[in-house]
Amino acid sequence: xxxxxxxxxxxxxxxxxxxxxxxxxxxxxxxxxxxxxxxxxxxxxxxxxxxxxxxxxxxxxxxxxxxxxxxxxxxxxxxxxxxxxxxxxxxxxxxxxxxxxxxxxxxxxxxxxxxxxxxxxxxxxxxxxxxxxxxxxxxxxxxxxxxxxxxxxxxxxxxxxxxxxxxxxxxxxxxxxxxxxxxxxxx
Numbered sequence: 001x002x003x004x005x006x007x008x009x010x011x012x013x014x015x016x017x018x019x020x021x022x023x024x025x026x027x028x029x030x031x032x033x034x035x036x037x038x039x040x041x042x043x044x045x046x047x048x049x050x051x052x053x054x055x056x057x058x059x060x061x062x063x064x065x066x067x068x069x070x071x072x073x074x075x076x077x078x079x080x081x082x083x084x085x086x087x088x089x090x091x092x093x094x095x096x097x098x099x100x101x102x103x104x105x106x107x108x109x110x111x112x113x114x115x116x117x118x119x120x121x122x123x124x125x126x127x128x129x130x131x132x133x134x135x136x137x138x139x140x141x142x143x144x145x146x147x148x149x150x151x152x153x154x155x156x157x158x159x160x161x162x163x164x165x166x167x168x169x170x171x172x173x174x175x176x177x178x179x180x181x182x183x184x185x186x187x
């Protein structure tokens with residue numbers, strides 16, 4: 001009889017361990033999927049930004065044709081941002097694109113007709129709105145990645161994460177303190 005009780009205790013412990021493993025595994029999957037979904041949200045906003053840039057460049061071309069280098073920098077930065085693959089590459093390319101866009105908006109100071117152009121103003125407003133959306137999506141993504149990465153590192157879920165090859169995700173961060181500041185564009 002005591003052997004039978006011992007068997008039931010062992011089976012009960014095995015069942016509890018199995019339930020914990022299934023619950024933890026499913027939780028890690030949900031967290032990983034959430035991080036992937038929030039990256040997709042950023043990607044959507046970045047595509048919107050990339051789609052606005054050719055219109056902005058074309059509008060500026062008409063007013064500042066001899067500012068060719070600035071316009072080429074924007075186009076080059078956009079192409080690199082569109083072609084980037086990993087989160088780190090994407091962040092670096094987007095940082096470069098942000099700097100190039102600042103140069104475009106600085107051009108407007110030298111061209112009063114450009115500053116007054118309704119199409120330019122509309123594009124600037126759209127880009128500003130898109131930047132706000134990107135920032136909000138970036139915050140949500142980083143929060144989601146932080147939750148996922150934390151789950152991979154805490155005991156005892158880190159054991160299961162290691163067994164099933166869950167890997168940490170990269171945060172989407174700005175590289176330099178100057179890029180962390182909100183650009184001041186005045187018209």
